[in-house]
Amino acid sequence: MAMDAAEIVRLIQESIPDAEVSIEDMRGDGDHYSATVLSESFKGVSRVQQHQLVYKALKGRMGEQLHALALKTGTPS
């Protein structure tokens, strides 16, 4: 199963409007992505919680439709 990169970005920004998302399709198969998500809203939030916020934005697709999303999160520098 695969997912379009633009759809991933859209879902993340729907939940985290200020998110800067850069995404890379690591194998070109629409199933193994690497994403960096930066948002001011991550300030003072633990890394586990930052990732949880992104997973929530993906509404259950992570681990289902989306097999692999290597995730890095942080605040804009």
Add this chain to the structure above:
Amino acid sequence: MTDSPVTQRIRQTIDNSDVVLFMKGTPVFPQCGFSATLVQVLSLMGVKFKGVDVLEDPEVRDGIKTFSDWPTVPQLYVKGEFVGGCDIVREMYENGELAEFMTTNGIDQQPQQG
């Protein structure tokens, strides 16, 4: 409200061992690259851990996702606390945070000489 049996089982597992890795496959034969990465990290650090193969136990495979509010496996627990999945643990290993975290929690480490 009482916990479901699988929640109780998970809690017991993470209470009984200081370091628990919920993974696909076993530490000797990981069945997934992400699980293999974390086995390798823990092995390089020389940290003793209990591996729980979620492929052997569909109830735990689903239950651990709800328990941790985390959608994927592997998941690392130290002293009953969720540390993270593959990305977070690898990042912590690479920047030295993980070794510090283990020390703070009184976990023995015998790093392999490289």
